[in-house]
Amino acid sequence: MSGTHQATDGARRDTDGQTPDWVPDPALADASPVAAFARRASATSGRDLREYRDLWRWSVEEPNAFWTTLWEHLGMPSLPPGTPALADRSMPGARWFPGTTLNYAAEVFRDRPTDDVAVVAETETGARREVTWGELQAQAAAVAAALRARGVGVGDRVVGYLPNGVEAVVAFLATASIGAVWAVCGLDYAGAAAADRLGQLDPLVLVAATTATVGGRTIDRSAEVARLRETMPSLRTTIIVGERDARLPGAQSFDDLLTGGATAIEPVALPFDHPLWVLFSSGTTGRPKGIVHGHGGVILEHRKQMSMHLGLRAGDRLFWYTSPSWMMWNFLVGALLEGVSVVCYDGSPSHPAVDRLWELAERWRVQVLGASPGYLSACQKAGVDIGDRELDALRAVCVTGSTFPTDLHQWWMAQVPPSVQVSSCSGGTDVVSGFASSAPNLPVWAGELSAPCLGVDLCAYDAKARTVVGDVGELVVRRPLPSMPLRFWNDPDGERLRTSYFDAFPGVWRHGDWITVTGHGSVVIHGRSDATLNRRGVRMGSSDIYGPVEEIPEVTEALVVGLEEPDGGYWMPMYVTLADGVELDDDLRARIVTAIRAGVSPRHVPDEIHRAPGIPHTRTGKKLEVPVKRLLRGDDLDSILDPASVDRPDLLDWYRQQGALRRHARTEASPHPDRDR
Secondary structure (H helix, E strand, O other), X not given: OOEEEOOOOOOOOOOOOOOOOEEEOHHHHHOOHHHHHHHHHHHHHOOXXXXXXXXXXXXXXXXXXXXXXXXXXXXXXXXXXXXXXXXXXXXXOOEEOOOOEEOHHHHHHOOOOOOOEEEEEEEXXXXXXXXXXXXXXXXXXXXXXXXXXXXXXXXXXXXXXXXXXXXXXXXXXXXXXXXXEEEEXXXXXXXXXXXXXXXXXXXXXXXXXXXXXXXXXXXXXXXXXXHHHHHOOOOOEEEEEXXXXXXXXXXXXXXXXXXXXXXXXXXXXXXXXXXXXXEEOOOOOOOOOEEEEEHHHHHHHHHHHHHHHOOOOOOOEEEXXXXXXXXXXXXXXXXXHHOOEEEEEEOOOOOOOOOHHHHXXXXXXXXXXXXXXXXXXXXXXXXXXXXXXXXXXXXXXXXXXXXXXXXXXXXXXXXXXOOOEEEEOEEEOOOOEEEEEOOOOOOEOOOOEOEEOOOOOEEEEOOOOOEEOOOEEEEEEOOOXXXXXXXXXXXXXXXXXXXXXXXXXXXXXXXXXXXXXXXXXXXXXXXXXXXXXXEOXXXXXXHHHHHHHHXXXXXXXXXXXXXXXXXXXXXXXXXXXXXXXXXOOHHHHXXXXXHHHHHOOHHHXXXXXXXXXXXXXXXXXXXXXXXXXXXXXXXXXXXXOOHHHEOOOOHHHHHXXXXXXXXXXXXXXXXXXXXXX
């Protein structure tokens, strides 16, 4: 038996007596990459670090020893003699591996078997490609030569407006190899939204596609590409993936770059902190922030995550459903650093059927599948049965993007083979990596993240910066990570960076999530701390309420916010979308209230429940709780967010009107001085 669901008498109980829902097979856990690293760390440190909790504690207490040992264990380039891993522990301003040079693309192609598959790509229409390591290197080399020929050099910017396919990977690797800086938006962004992000960088080259197929519909993006070109006067060259369009005069063909160019890539040696790419925040608090990460920090963090936490080895396959607009695309591509093949899928995860991702995982024999709780919930509601699928290659299903409800987690544990670890991870675009996750040698408690990631000094703080265990607190990180932002784009004095992460607790990273660190060392994510529900002093994450409400068959989605009112009151409305043909009657309202009262807390029953025409999300699928809260409060829309960052900007005015109606009703109900005369 290679794993155990619903652990029984033989399963371990942890320090607070809680029995895990899944425990790894001891032999497989001992053969995992993280166990091998623990043995090396034990030998070099003179301490017994074979238990994950001990290894984690050492990794945060002795960062120089940990990161240096990990560097050597992963076979990274030789360090100059005496090089410290962490030369300056200041946050912000940490300095890593001074004097070290390397290049992301060089690490991707180091000692790869030329004829083995590196990238698998499939589209919604069924078109499939397999690209070997040799072919990937030749294509990246050819595009790099073309970029150089067009005057692109170290520090210049190349941007993409692309689907999740081979060309996006090639263009990025080519850009990284010459020391230029990459940024990309997926075709799920309209041209204006992409321009708000990519246009900040004054790029020299745009690599773009003109068509996208989603949900069975082919969408022409030529006009959006034309709009992008008009808003970026710095552009010298536009390179088109697919057919060129008459509306894009002077554009060149991506395929033409691949013929007659260089076949051997020539990466430029760069400092550890040389910019690799710019990722953008969701734009829910104003103009999207450009977050700059460096070559060295990303290489080290992603190799750590792939090997230590996902248990991947060279020759394995990783499939994470994502768009280039989301940091998980960057994370997916990072598997190449570990010699892992990546599966890129361009299309809807539910077309032509909701089990499409499972079909792909079976066909491409992936070892790790990454998905969102929303997708798994849709599978559950559709009654998806994966029992007949050949998933013998699958070792883990990793879930991220939003909180993973306990009941849904348990349901999926029961669906997959007992050997498969179903776990949750959480991190952020800010660090393009994870804060808490699982590992092949860790048990899993449903609805919880098994442990903080190695090297991540994560804990929960109360309002007075005291560490709390077993109670809700702010997610903080007390020591730097290599992939923390080098800076924000166009933030010369670092003020936006400091106010984003370090204002609340100087010198400590505050991420903006409410969490609980449990007595057995796991982490529970409750939702954004600035969207937390605080009813009569009892704090509750909104995600805790969504679980039982969204399990009601008639409810397709829910959103709840809490607003402090001028008279000291607290208004907590809930908005729900319903299945076709369903009305929000008294019976359904009563069942929603009962579900919250019984499943969460009687203190956190909403004051009102309204049917909404929709729930707005970021482009990466996160509910816009904080912007909706501010709209209901009456804040000006322009000061809240960029509507182009929202999947349905038409909904914003509806919520603004709901807030106006609420304020009007309160005014009418209040004593009026003239009425009392």
